[in-house]
Amino acid sequence: MNVRRIMVVTGSRADWGPLRPVVRAMSSDVRTESLIVVTGAHCDPRLGATASEIEAEGVEIARRVPLGDGPMSDQMARDTQGVGEAFRELTPDAALVLGDRYEALAAATAIVAEGGFLAHLHGGEITTGAIDNQFRYAITALAHLHLVATKGARTRLVAMGERPERVIVTGAPGLDGVVAPLAAGHGSSEPFVLVTLHSETLGGDPEEQARTLIEALDRVGRPCVITGANADPGGETINTVLRDACEQRENWTFEMNLGATRYREAMTRAACMVGNSSSGIIEAASFGLRVVNIGSRQDGRERSGNVADVAWDAEAIATETRRAIDAGRWSGDNVYGDGRASERIVEALATVDLTDRTKPFSPPSTRLG
Template identity: 30%
Template sequence: MKRIAVITATRAEYGLLFPLIKELRKYENSKFVVELIVTGTHLTEEYGKTKENIINDGIRIDQEIHIPVKSDSRLDIANNQAETLRKFAQLFNDIQYDAVVILGDRYEMLMVAVAATDMHIPIIHLYGGDTTEGAMDECIRHSITKMSYLHFATNEESRRRIIQMGENPKRVFNYGATGTDNILKSEKLTKKEALASVGLPYDCKYAVCTYHPVTLEEGNIELLIMNFLKALSYFDDVQFIITKSNADQGGMLINRVLEREAGNFSNIHIFSSLGRKRYLSLIKYSEAVIGNSSSGIMEAPVFHIPTVNIGDRQKGRLQSESIINCDTDVHSIVEAIKYALSDEMKMLCCHVQNPYGDGNASPKIAKKIMETLQTGMKLKKKFYNIEIND
């Protein structure tokens, strides 16, 4: 029997893997199985125990691997990585999967990739080749790329970067982003249902927000999140639905500040997690997406919703015209939000083009994975040289 593992450690990553898991499991039979391994923040109360969202989606969970998620310091992250490596090396030693599917650039996924490499298990990587100059994700993403055999980029620029890193074009594909599949094909709540689920009236004006730490900046995290909250306070006619930060270094501090300050703002509503379906439904009817999450870059444009992208965390990532980039000071954020809420921006967003695929990535990726499993994946890779004109 052939067996592949799909790994997820966070709510955002699971949301992007969801349509692919469904497509891969269409191929399950007596000779092939797709195991979902859940780890990281999915299993912790402080990050919303989002394992329950997976269960509510009707997705079978095959393995649960508990790892630490403390993220106040660099040493916390390093210790988390060490334990992740130890536990996944043991898992992959006990179960010799035919392939492991990893998405993106999380520090936990780097350790999963190292464990798979140590145990001679081929890696299938999604969302490689992107650039995010403001975060450690940049080097982690490229490191996973070099350990991987099969690559599925979300856009043509990223596909070319993967090839530039020495990966053979025959193993690098651009079918678009699975996140676009979610938006265009998955069932969503009505506006009334979505707003009722977060305790807001049907006719309110609102925005969806997420603010993550910028892991390559040494600035005062508390100052940055307070600037963000102060900027939101200028718009008392808008309700702000804020999802807590992830488990990157500084994420816990951001969440503590959000919890501490929430009571001082009548129009701010904090959630550990909204779940895939509710999150996308709320974006669909929102005035804007605000913060520094990749979903504002890659998903909001599909809904023709403006994004206020704060700071450098997503710098370098392919963007559509609906993205408004701004600095981290209060004035810059306020001005960017004003423009996002303007009639001019709403008109522009009506015609914006999404650069991340047509919503059919997941079936194509699943088919290519199955074809590759049949032909086999060799761990010995020849570096693909490209000609450089000096």
């Protein structure tokens, strides 16, 4: 039996978290083998150089593609070149990327340019408040197989003209292995707020937004665990403001990168989550964690009942945060799946026809002939 060698490209903790269970499932399936290529924040000391954490889990890294610093377009150019070189050297049967980050788009471009078969996780979603929305659509246009998290995402991709048999609802792999939530609290009598803020890449002043968030959290008056922003433009500004705020407050902690295990533990034990991270939209419901989602970054994404949306207003943010804390743990179904996505993803990767790479490029109702 021929083993399918799948090149998995990851650029940060944000995509490695949901990719981890997929890679583990591949290693447990005799039909598949993963080849891990790390780029982006994984290779950047300023953002935690998290490739070491992947290796600490016992996962072998096949290639590293450092992007350096500079404008996003410069980093994408280096990413495209580096992933293209990795593809030629590793000669995989197919490649897998996740989500909507610029690292994923650059990698997808390289893979298709090298004649590769591309599978895409988490397509068909909407985030109108971030440039990632456009990146996600572009990756959809490049991909040959779409492994989506929700029925709504599948409906969108089929309406765009993607072949229905190549759009498979798997659920979100980031939910795989989530355990039942524990009681809120972190070892003290007072619960903490888990905070992650990223920049709104299509508008808004990141420094002003960070200071608005600080004002709101001061009004709430609870301990805070704050994790670092990603590598988007404005992220360094946010990190500087929030790190300085933590240094001035005894019960606030800034962690550039908690790592997957500690981040899950924080989600399990936090009283609520505040910010605009996709983890609040996708994963938090499976932990029973209530989320105060701020601003427009996640606009358009499907939500479970644990999410409350609020504008950039300090008092409104504080009010919703108090309400979330007082309400306690949330109970309900997560619209992003049942925690069995990885097995469905691996089944699709192991059985799809890799020789068929046709793309329709138009909705069925508009095709000529």
